[in-house]
Amino acid sequence: MRIGIIGCGNVGKKRASYLGENELIAVADVSIDNAKDVARIRGCENYSTDYRDVTRRDDIDLIIIATTNQFLANITHESVLAGKHVLVEKPAGRNSKELIPIIESAKKKGIFVKVGFNHRYHPALLKAKEMTKSGAIGVLMFIRGRYGHGGRIGYDKEWRSDPDKAGGGELIDQGVHLIDLSRWFLGDLSVDYGFTSTFFWNMPVDDNAFFMLKNEKEQVAWLHVSSSEWKNTFSFEIYGIDGKLQIDGLGGSYGVEKLTYYQMLPAMGPPATIIWEYPFPDVSWQMELEYFINCILNNEVPEADIIDAKCALDIVQEIYNFKKTGRSS
Secondary structure, eight states: OEEEEEOOSHHHHHHHHTOTTOEEEEEEOSSHHHHHHHHHHTTOOOEESOTHHHHTOSSOSEEEEOOOHHHHHHHHHHHHHTTOEEEEETTSSSSGGGGHHHHHHHHHHTOOEEEEOGGGGSHHHHHHHHHHHHTTTOSEEEEEEEEEOOOOTTGGGSGGGOHHHHSSSHHHHTHHHHHHHHHHHHOSOEEEEEEEEOSSSOSSSOSEEEEEEEOTTOOEEEEEEESOOSSOEEEEEEEETTEEEEEEOOSGGGOOEEEEEEEOOTTOSSOEEEEEEEOSOOOHHHHHHHHHHHHHHTTOOOSSBHHHHHHHHHHHHHHHHHHHHSSOO
């Protein structure tokens, strides 16, 4: 696959590092130095500060878009109109309305747009998904999830603290990952309760969000995301009538990735427990790209696509609306 990258910050560099055997044709970033750095990773000679130098090329099949939030939707739409498949980083836009033209144009042109929900490709979560499908914990009852980091000095002055650039705060940043994972396990969800606040950081967007999502079967996801977590944390627990799956850590500063299976016994009491640990480098970025390319080659609509992103952003907006009005819509 011939690939272009637009947005060459930390995520763009990470994406370039996991291209596998695919060819990097051209890159672009508002910083020419960033563009050069990413181009060098793959020995690419085409770099620019104008993203159209990537979207307008005829020798590119797939464009990876890793800009800040305010540019994601527009560049994605232009890429689709240019006939390119797209892998755009989450949340894919600042709100769900920005994604509607993309969905319509992609359908008309037969283009696939996948969104960077790479958490689905972490080995502990993949195994948990496999086990729930096999019935290892029985019918699902509810999910409990926490995801947070402690920020850094000056965090409240970064682009993520600007509502015009980011579209929101911690809810739209790490929150969309928990929303997407909950939808992956429970299906379509709506907001039953939502609360956002800015407890610590001096910024006009939320640094904490607490919310409960529910599906038609009244299976629930109770979730909390925070940028005042202090110790980086990822915890995702899936409860069934016959047991529980608990995923902790994502590697790096979040700790070793681990899946724990608690199997309820007929006599109840302490459960039988099996633990899998994954002390390896994060391969989710590579697996996500490989999966998407396979979908393109086989003309199969990918999971975690632009429609899933719209559903996640619809939930984000419902939560922000709940904060203002005390109701979800």
